[in-house]
Amino acid sequence: MLHILWLILKFILIILGILLGLLLLAVLLVLFCPVRYRVSAVKTEGDWKQTEGEGIVSWLFHGISLKAEWKDQQMEISFHLFGIPVDKLLKKRQEKRAVTEKSGAEKISVSDTGVNREEENKKSENIEAEDLRTDKNSASGTSADTERTGNSQISGQQRLNTDDISEDTLKKRQFFIKRIRDRIRNIFQSIRTKLRNIRRTFRKIKKEVSWWKAFIEHPRVTAARKLVWKHGKFLFKHVFPTKIEGQVTFSFEDPALTGATLAVLGMTIPFHKNCVQINPRFEGENYLQGNIRAKGRIYGFVFARAAVSIYFNKNIKYVIKRWKTRRA
Incomplete structure (x- = not known):
C-alpha cells in the first residue's frame, strides 16, 4: 500500500517538475530570446506608385515570424508558425465554409418557393375580405360625422355669445x-x-x-521624473536599429529648399553613423530615388529590468501614493 502511494506521489512530483521546467523555459525565452526585426524600402525613378517596402518581425530563432510586404499598391501580410503558413490555412477554411453556406442557402431557397406561393394566395384572399369590410364601415361613418358637425356648429355659436365679458x-x-x-x-x-x-x-x-x-x-517628484527619463532614453536606444544602410538621391524645384533639406538630413548622421549616403541634386526638378535597409533586436530582460527599477523606487512610490490621495 505504501509502495503504491509512493509511486503516485512520485508521478505527481515528476509532472509538477516538468511543468515548472516548461514555465522556467518560457520565462527565459521571453527574457533572453530577442525579437528581431528587419525593414527595407526601395523607391525607383518615377512616381510614388513604384515604391516597394518590406518588414519582418521574428521571434524564437525565426520560429514565429510576421511579414508585411507593400508591392504594386497592395499590402500582403503573412504569419508563419514554425514554417507553417497560418494565414493561408485560415483562408482555405474560410473559402470552404463559404462554399458550404452557399450550397445550403440554395437548397433552402428551393424548398421555400412552394410555401411562399401558398402564403401569397392566402394573403390576397384576406385583403379582399378586409376591403369589403372597410367600405361598409366608411359608409356608416359618414352619416354619423354629418350629424356631429351640425351639433358642433350650434354649440360654438352659444359659446361665442357667453364669452363677451370684460372680466375675462x-x-x-x-x-x-x-x-x-x-x-x-x-x-x-x-x-x-x-x-x-x-x-x-x-x-x-x-x-x-x-x-x-x-x-x-517637489524634489522627490523631480527625482522620479529624471529616473523615468533616464530609462526611457536607454530603452529608445535599445529599440533603435543596430544597423542602417542605403542611399538616397533627391532634389526639389527650388535649390534653396534642397539645401535646407540637406542640412536637416545632416543632423541624422549620429543616428545612422553616416551609413546612409545622401546625394543632393541641384537641377531644379522634383526627384527622389533610393533604398534603405535597417535591422535590430529587442531583448525582454531590458524592459523587465527598467520596469522593476522604476516600480520599486521610493520616489516613484511617493508619486503614485500622492496621485492616489489627490484623486480619492
Whole structure:
C-alpha cells in the first residue's frame, strides 16, 4: 500500500517538475530570446506608385515570424508558425465554409418557393375580405360625422355669445403681467447664479494650478521624473536599429529648399553613423530615388529590468501614493 502511494506521489512530483521546467523555459525565452526585426524600402525613378517596402518581425530563432510586404499598391501580410503558413490555412477554411453556406442557402431557397406561393394566395384572399369590410364601415361613418358637425356648429355659436365679458379680459391682462414679472426675476436670478459659478470655477482652477506647481516642483517628484527619463532614453536606444544602410538621391524645384533639406538630413548622421549616403541634386526638378535597409533586436530582460527599477523606487512610490490621495 505504501509502495503504491509512493509511486503516485512520485508521478505527481515528476509532472509538477516538468511543468515548472516548461514555465522556467518560457520565462527565459521571453527574457533572453530577442525579437528581431528587419525593414527595407526601395523607391525607383518615377512616381510614388513604384515604391516597394518590406518588414519582418521574428521571434524564437525565426520560429514565429510576421511579414508585411507593400508591392504594386497592395499590402500582403503573412504569419508563419514554425514554417507553417497560418494565414493561408485560415483562408482555405474560410473559402470552404463559404462554399458550404452557399450550397445550403440554395437548397433552402428551393424548398421555400412552394410555401411562399401558398402564403401569397392566402394573403390576397384576406385583403379582399378586409376591403369589403372597410367600405361598409366608411359608409356608416359618414352619416354619423354629418350629424356631429351640425351639433358642433350650434354649440360654438352659444359659446361665442357667453364669452363677451370684460372680466375675462382683465384677468388675462393681469395674468400676462405676472408672467412677464416672473420671467424678468428668473433672468436676473440666472445671471447671479452664473456669475457665482464662474467665480467658483476660477477658484478651482487657481487651486489646481497651485497644486500642480507644488507637485511638479517637489524634489522627490523631480527625482522620479529624471529616473523615468533616464530609462526611457536607454530603452529608445535599445529599440533603435543596430544597423542602417542605403542611399538616397533627391532634389526639389527650388535649390534653396534642397539645401535646407540637406542640412536637416545632416543632423541624422549620429543616428545612422553616416551609413546612409545622401546625394543632393541641384537641377531644379522634383526627384527622389533610393533604398534603405535597417535591422535590430529587442531583448525582454531590458524592459523587465527598467520596469522593476522604476516600480520599486521610493520616489516613484511617493508619486503614485500622492496621485492616489489627490484623486480619492
